[in-house]
Amino acid sequence: MFFVNKIKFNNVIINNSFKGINNYKDLKQNTVDIYKLQRQQDDEINQFKTTPNNALLSKISKNLNLPVDNVVSLSPIRFKISTMIMNQGVSVYHHELRKVITPHDDYERAKRRELVEKIEAEQMKKDMKSNEKGDGNKGGGKKLMSMEKEFELVREQEREQSHFNQLLESQSPQWNAIGQLQIPKEDAFYYDDLFVGFCPYSSDGNKDDPMSLLYQMLTRLSKFYWHKNQTKYEMFFTLKLNQMFINYFMQDETLIYNPQEISKFIELFENCNDQSVLNELIQHPESVENQEIVNYVKMNFGRLSSENYSVIFETLFRDGKDYFSSVESYKQHLLSLFNEILFSATAMLPETIINKEKELKEKWDLLLLEANRQFKVYSCFGTSPEPEKSLATDQRKLLHLVKTCQKKSTLDFIQECKRNLHQSLFSNGLMNSSLTNRELSVSIKQITDGLQTSISTSYTMLEFVFQNSGEISLKWDDFIVGFINSPMIFSSQPLAERFMQYLKSRLGGDGNSTYEQGIVKLFQEMVQLEHTLFKLQQSYNDDYIINGDKLLQELSIELQEELQEEDYKKFLVYPSSNYKMVQLDCHLLAPLHKSFSQDLDVEQQEMEIYIRNKKIYERELKTRNEKLVKLVSDAVSTQQKTCYFIGVFEDQAYTVEISENWMDIWYKLKAHPSPIPLLEFLNSNLTSQDTIKNTLFDLNKFGILYLLHRV
Incomplete structure (x- = not known):
């Protein structure tokens, strides 16, 4: 049943006479066959996944961009779904490594700030020269006007900065204290995304969690409904159909092959029409699902109706394959997909086909990210004083890239993107990206921000040791990149625990020095200390009055x-x-915690400001670093229970x-x-x-x- 290029996943050939089901009326005569088919599929998939030295499993893992252990842990039905998305060139990106559009992506604002700062600096120089010449009282009216303009410019910048700071807080990814990256709800999930997001802290057991791996795999299979002049209700109705399909496979797996459940779903789905959906919406306004879909329409209708998205969908996407412009064709697609997941054999297509589809999607994904940036910056953030002018310029660039994608080679397309797009947009979170020169700047910053938020003292200590001790041959930047590229990043544990696993694998082995092994142990104890403090702080804030x-x-x-x-x-x-x-x-843990809970970079900047003599500053900085290095070395070499x-x-x-x-x-x-x-x-x-x-x-x-x- 499962084969690759007509080669079986295993050596057992199963001749299955069951032809699938297209109508719930066929269920009675096929009940026995349904359960038989389920057992056959489950047995064959489980046998395939447990085959030793399985080269084919490694290929599936690579194409999906998931570690082999994660693939093996998938249940049979989820494994089947994952191979189906793989055949379509869909792979998994990591939630914590992917670029999210924020107010910082208003590049025109950054240019304006640079220009204002340059003008202010030049004006300051002119004023100083004027005062030195002693003609500060000459041309007083002109000088006063210059000062008024300068003050107005400063006030305008303050107002703009205040608005910008508020946006940053609400429209940017934020790490919480337990090491979870919270992405603004309107950006966390799109039905029109091309790839599957892996979120380490989402639960596949929660059918209402769009960040779960299963939910996103089903969404990529089901595609989406779109046409240029769609209405909000069309969007709501087709999302309702999509949600019915997703909900079926998100339920308890013991019910998925139950004939009564299959019959119930097909009957409800076939009878679902605009009138029945409207009646439900009116009669059950308290429905959380309906509220969520309406909110999604509210947040995304403008984006999907924008000119940039229309150009990309109409020019590059394939109607009937990548999206559906007819409600009836979309409904039939979901029914066919339902039948395929349950009853059809699954073949792994040749890798040339998979890679071609994946390459297409990566290029489209890059264009969609830029289209989303333009929509957010010019239609949502309100940080641009002349959005129409800047948008027109950026739209011309995007249209040029769409045409390049349509007509030129991938290499030419990437070169044009590098000339016209910001490098951060290349951080797509895909570890097996087929695009050249994978960009990691966003990924590195997001991961280090997460570590600094959840284990700030431990992280500061470890970074300092790497950069100053001279006892570790690894470079700090290479170490962080290694963590990002390691299987540990896909573990479901908190970020700090995943990072600790990686640290152990690199420095805690028998082949490592005593100092390196000691650093691993010291880091573990510091993390334990920080976690204990965090839990106590939570208790202090949450239950303070209750516990007396x-x-x-x-x-x-x-x-x-x-x-x-x-x-x-x-x-x-x-x-x-x-x-x-x-x-x-470690008896030195308390002084270590006190020393590294300070912001060492800020401390260094203050030293540079207050110590004007460069030689004295360098000597003081060296003395500080040597003291910290010795404190760490003493903690590693003289372990004593305290x-x-x-x-x-x-x-x-x-x-x-x-x-x-x-x-x-x-x-x-x-x-x-x-x-x-x-x-x-x-x-x-x-x-x-x-x-x-x-x-x-x-x-x-x-x-x-x-x-x-x-x-």
Whole structure:
């Protein structure tokens, strides 16, 4: 059933007499055949995926741009769907590596800012020369006019910058603290995309998640409905058909081959018309699915109706293959596709055909990205003072590229794109890109931004070690690119965990030096420390009032001096739930965290500003770096178990080194459900009394122990 160029995936030939199903009325006589076919397909696919040294599986992995392990983990039905999209030249890009259009892509604005800065600099030089000549009072009216223009220019720039900053916050990808890249909803998913996005933190089990791998594979197979004069309701209706098709295969896989489910779907689908869809929309306005589709139409109708998209679709795309301009033909396409997924044999087409289709799609994808940039910049962002003029210029360039794509070779097309498009648009997120000179600038920035957001201190320390220790032969930039190109990037773990896996694979093996292995261990402990602090910070912000700590903190006293013996009976003691006690192998972790939680680049810039003498500045910078290198080396070479209190107090994160004796004391104290008399607690820990007394002042100061004055 599964074969490549008429060569079976395996040596078992299955003669299946089942011819498929075109109408739900055929189901009764074919029920047995349906279940038999499902078992045959599942057995054959599973046997194929588990065949040792399977060269064909490696080819499928390469064409899909998914690691072999990810392909093997696909269920039989999903494996079949993935081979179908592969045959159409569709592969997978990584969600975190692909270019997303942002306000920074208004290149005319960047030119205007450069021009304004140049004018301001020249004006400043003229003013300084004028003052030096002593003619500052001559031509006062002219000078005043110049100042007025300058002030107006500054005010205009401030207004524009304020608007720009607001746009950046809402219209740009943002990393959250747990290492997930959040893309603005209107840009995260398009039904007319050409490739499949892999998002490490989406769930295929959620049928409402358009970022899931299965959802996107089904969308690429189902194509989309479009014509130049389509109405919003046409768009809604065909998206509703598409969603019905997708929902069927997003359900529990045990139901997909159920004859009753198949019958129900085909009957509903065939009877679906504009009247029935409108009735449902009116009668069930609370439907989340309907609301989502309407919102999608609202956000994307203007984009798909724009002149740039129309030119690309009409000139390059193939009606009936890449999109459908007739509602009836689109409906029949979805029914045929439904039948093909369930009942047809799947063959892997020759790689020449697959590569040709993929190359076409990559070129179109580049043009669509530029068309989207122009639409967002000139119709949505509102950052351009003369959008019509700039748009006309950019449209001429895009039309030229469309004609080049249609008539010239791929090499000529790429050369023209490099002359007319910004290099960042070449960051398509495809690791197996057929376009020359794969661009990684966007990918590198997005990944490093994610690491700096989720594990900022650990990342800063590791980058510093690579660049300054002299103990690691790998270059930092090469290391980051290696991570981007590694199978680890496709793991479903948080970004920091994926990065740590890659670090272990490069520096943590038996063939690596003791220093490199020590760096891996140190990095792990620093990440653990940061994650602990993050969880405590979350708890501090989310549950602060509920757990009572805020109330106790307000009522607790802050000691101004050490308590005397007679004072112990005056207080109740209670441990803060905002602190956690941990035991780590590195006794220098706290000073390391303190040193590398600073922004080293900003610190260096400040040194350069305040130390005017270049030699003194270079000497001070060298001294700082040498101290940090030594601190890291000492932490690597002298491992010593140490206990820390890690937590949050008054919105500040603290790591407080503490004696191991406190391990037992802390857990005893935490066992009490409410504050207890301090003297009673001391008397119940006679062997640890001195330890408690000697640290009581500091632990109270950092909010680790609350002391409540007894009445």
